[in-house]
Amino acid sequence: MPALTDECVAKRKADDAMWEKVADEMIIKEMSDIFKRTPAHRDPDRKRRCRRIEVSDAIIAKQMQCVKGKPEHVTVYIQQPMSGTPLIVQGLYPVANDSAETISATERDMRKTLDRNHVTAVSWNDFCVLSSTTTNKIIDQDVVATWATDPEIVADYYRRLAIQLDAVDADTAPCVFIAGNTCQAAHETAIELGLVKRITELSPLGVTVCEIDSKCFVALESRPHPSWHLMKANAPFARAIFLETMEMLNGMVRCCATGDISSDTMHQSIVTALAIDPEELQRRAEGRSFLTQLLYGNPSGRFPTKHVHLRNVKAHLPEVQAFLLKWQSRGMKQLWAILLKGGDLYLDLPSHDQVLDTWYKRLDDSFSAFICGSVASRLLDDAFMARLETWYERLGGNFQTFICNSVASRLLDDAFMARLETWYERLGDKFQTFMCNSVASRLLDDAFMAPLETWYERLGANFQAFICGSVASRLLDDAFMARLDTWYERLGDKFQTFICGSVASRLLDDAFMARLETWYERLGGKFQTFMCNGVASRLLDDAFMARLETWYERLGAKFQTFICGSVASRLLDDAFMARLETWYKRLGDKFQTFICGSVASRLLDDAFMARLETWYERLGCKFQTFVCNGVASRLLDDAFMARLETWYERLGKDDFVTFMSGSTAKAIEDDAVNQRILEWHELLGEYLCTFMCNGVASRLTDPRFLAVAARWIDRLGREHFCKIFGRNSFVVRVVEQPAFEAKVLGHFIRLSSNAKALKSFLKKHEGRKLDSI
DNA sequence: CCGAAACTCAATAGGCGAGC
DNA sequence: GCTCGCCTATTGAGTTTCGG
Structure with a gap:
């Protein structure tokens, strides 16, 4: 985070002034256009065109589900239709505090490049009509994404689009930009539902003619949402993709303005606007096809929504293809790590090949854990790599645990390095566990370091277990610290076991605390064993609590052993519960010995269950001793099973069971x-x-x-x-x-x-x- | 989208007591 | 007194969410 220096503030003000100027100019242009238009009273279709867009209470109620904050933190904002020849954007959701006067940063940016001779305005038709009055993060985009398959919301979205289309000047071809993945998905649904017809394709670059209620429009589809480049902080490649989209839109609107719209004229107009050689376009398409073949076994060139950024891999270049094939041969795990976790490595693979190679040979299977955004973005930085080298020599096998995003991003900061050194000396081989993201990111904050010191003195050897991400991030919160003190007094040396991430993050929630209290009274000394992450995170779920109650009655003193994370997380799954029931009847009081995390997590896997059955028949009453985490987690590995078989023959049944344990496995x-x-x-x-x-x-x-x-x-x-x-x-x-x-x-x-x-x-x-x- | 933070789950390592 | 087998804590990896 750059400091808010005077220089920084001045630059920001200058930027704002520039934006305002651009915006003002656009408004003047629009006003002059309005005067040129047919006077309203002489336009016979005016009434029809001036329909207001309203959204029903039912739709609004449904859309409220995407609000993570309080209901009063959003307002409904709907942009009303515009006449002229606007570019209609099928957008995702309005900017915060949207109003008729608001011009979003995205729109300002778009206006700078869009051809003002043809585009009279940018008109947003947003999928979600709720505008936040605080910040946009209260809109849950994952929830909005689920609406793409909701017929009711999609129908409403396209009903609103139809009204916007009606307002556009008659005798012009309305231009629509389908912005981003979710809106594209909604578009597909609208087509499936018959609300929209895709009449023809005008350009393989994604321009189509579509129709609603016999009203045609030209659409640009399958391009990223325009705000994406802003979220990427205008990174050069993101900026390039944004500008490319804007130029495509220009090509599209210019062709529409001529009135001569055909696939030839449209494609030509876009290629001209982009100033790209058509053969180059073809090569890129082939590259995408190569990559989808490699990753998914199909040559479609289309990527799943989650991986859509991979379409920007320059897979048409031979050296990129060579890179992809080489890393594929080392296992898909490594290739996926590079493509999905390696920040923007995917944009320039060949130049990173050598350095990745070196670390792969060093770290072997840990390589994929080592690759994180902060490391990836600095792989070609010599100073950074030198420091990495030093720590690699120091920490050996613990190295990739130590290197997380937050550490990597500070490795060149000398003040940070000095503090790192202090804790390395203090904690020895516990060091890399302690140095997690949350701690690393606060290591230079003296206010944070003070309570850290206090707890270090209090807990001694247990210190680094106590400082988990959730605790570290709350160390400056007085209310949190007060509750922490209460529990510290209560639990004494069991304290740091009790404070897991899920408990820490809920310590200020009174409803949570009330339930905690109930279980504390019930379980006494076994309380902190029971209160694992999986339970803590579900303590306010009544259905979960009901099932918990059943097992508490059944198992009595063995209850808290039985409830581990893997069981807790599946307690509401009926199929899981049915299998649990079967084993409970079979094994009686040996049941909770048998159910460990590794077994629970595989209980619905039929292949696993079949192997379990074989050993159950073989070992009889020794069965549950044999099935431990280490065995369960390897039971589907044929090579492991063969080895197990050998030892079974070598040692005989009784010794074999004694011999096997988690670590032996x-x-x-x-x-x-x-x-x-x-x-x-x-x-x-x-x-x-x-x-x-x-x-x-x-x-x-x-x-x-x-x-x-x-x-x-x-x-x-x-x-x-x-x-x-x-x-x-x-x-x-x-x-x-x-x-x-x-x-x-x-x-x-x-x-x-x-x-x-x-x-x-x-x-x-x-x-x-x-x-x- | 990136970097950071938070959360979840699985697995290993260490501790210890019931019952022969 | 001695094992075996169980129990628990700790670690580590992976995934999701947040915030700009």
């Missing part, structure tokens, strides 16, 4: 790690499944783990080595903290090198108690 998936486990099996024999806990499974290729293991296996002997290393809390400390290993060795010597005694001692201090042995 992950480990055996990888060839090299699986090979390691086979070697351990040779070495440890029957003790393998005692040894193979989560902590070991996740460290099998960690050189530090291997070194520690090598030091202890002979000291302890196979049996006790397995029993001691098979404990998560031991193995994590002995690998991560050299001082801990030294302490254990001290105790071992004190115990006369008795392995069994050491095992008992460590067992006695299992878990967090190990920190103080």
Whole structure:
């Protein structure tokens, strides 16, 4: 955000003055036109043409659904028909505070390029008739988009267009501009409904003749909405596309003005206005066809609405085609990341090829996570890339977690970098988790840093878990902070678990807080386990609460374990609930062990269910122990299933179930790690499944783990080595903290090198108690 | 549309107690 | 006393929304 300097303000004023001048000139021009027109009293059709446009209460009520704010934050604004030869724009919604005097920035911009000899005015017929009295963000565009298939709203839209068309000077061909995707979709619906007929195509560039109530008009279709270039802050390429549209409109209105309208004259007029070689146009069309073939397997050259920007990929150039084919061969995930997440990379692919290549080779599968807008837009900036390099060397595997939009966009700011350094020193390997978008974007704000320091002192090691995006963004809100304090006093060290994004973002909502209170009283110490994101975000939904109640009665003490995010998010899905019911009857009190996030999220997948069934038959009462997150998430992978099969045969049913767990599943998936486990099996024999806990499974290729293991296996002997290393809390400390290993060795010597005694001692201090042995 | 922020969901890693 | 199996916290990835 640029500072509001005097210089900036002055420039803005100069801009405004310029806009006003343009607008004034246009108004003068329109006035002079009006005098030239047939006096109203001599025009026999006047009455018909001067129909006012009204919109029924029913339509307005329906349209109110798009208002995110309060109803009084919008007014109905309808532009009345204009005579002369206006350009009628089938627009999306009016500008904020619209009125007869308002001229939007978009319209001012359009007027600068539109041919004033032919266009007497720009007349907006908006799909949504509600004008915000605050800011446009209160209009939910996604809701407006759904109206494109609503016959009632589309019919009303085209009824209003018909009245506008009637007002246009007789004996001229009315010109209409269908602006943007949603309006284009509404146009298609109007055609399907028979409200509009598309009589003929005048130019393959998107000019057609359409008809409403036997009144013909010429339309420019399938072009971006004109305000798009403003939202892009007039970026050169967006500006170019906007100007191209305006020139197409000029070509269109000039042809209409001649009265000689045919596909030849129209296409020629547009190509002349655009000053583009027709062969070039053809090549571009072929390029688009190539790209849709590559991405969707069809050569239509038409892109789905969500990807419509991809039509601007210069896919007609051989070097762009080569780029696309190369990245396609690395997997569609990578190609989609570049095209959809890489900002405007898609406009100039070849010049980024080399640098993308380097990072792909480094990051491999993390490449797609690494690509974000802020990185993409700086890939050719040497200073930026040098800093990226430094952090890549520092953070290694954590690098792409650290690099988010907000960090990337500040990487060249020295003040920012200095603060980054401070926190890097403080938090060590928790650093990249802490440095999320919300924190990074406030790191230079001293007011923000003060409460951050306070909480850092309060929570110590739990600090970075507490600071999630939602908390960080509210740290300067006193009311929020007051509530935070209340809960901190109540929950103590469970506090940072309770404060998840969804809770934090609702902490000031009294209705939410009331429900929170009820559950807090009910669940006591288990409260913060239950209050996960998935639940918090639905706490005010009565249907959800009713189902929750049913399960609370059923499961009693196991309730809060059962309700995880994946279950909560599906509790209102009847098909899901039916399957849940089946398993509840089958498994009885083992039910909530079986239902974990990974199972819940796949319960409606029939292929998954079929495999589940096979294992249920095989393993019987051990089934729910076997099905954990790690297994469930890989059950449809044939290679994984084959490996599972091998271990099942190798270990036999009982050992197999003991052996498998979330992290083991992950480990055996990888060839090299699986090979390691086979070697351990040779070495440890029957003790393998005692040894193979989560902590070991996740460290099998960690050189530090291997070194520690090598030091202890002979000291302890196979049996006790397995029993001691098979404990998560031991193995994590002995690998991560050299001082801990030294302490254990001290105790071992004190115990006369008795392995069994050491095992008992460590067992006695299992878990967090190990920190103080 | 971009960059930022918020939210959601899945999965891994670590902790610990019931019951043999 | 010792396991196994369960439970919970934390992490990470992905998606959606906001605001200009």
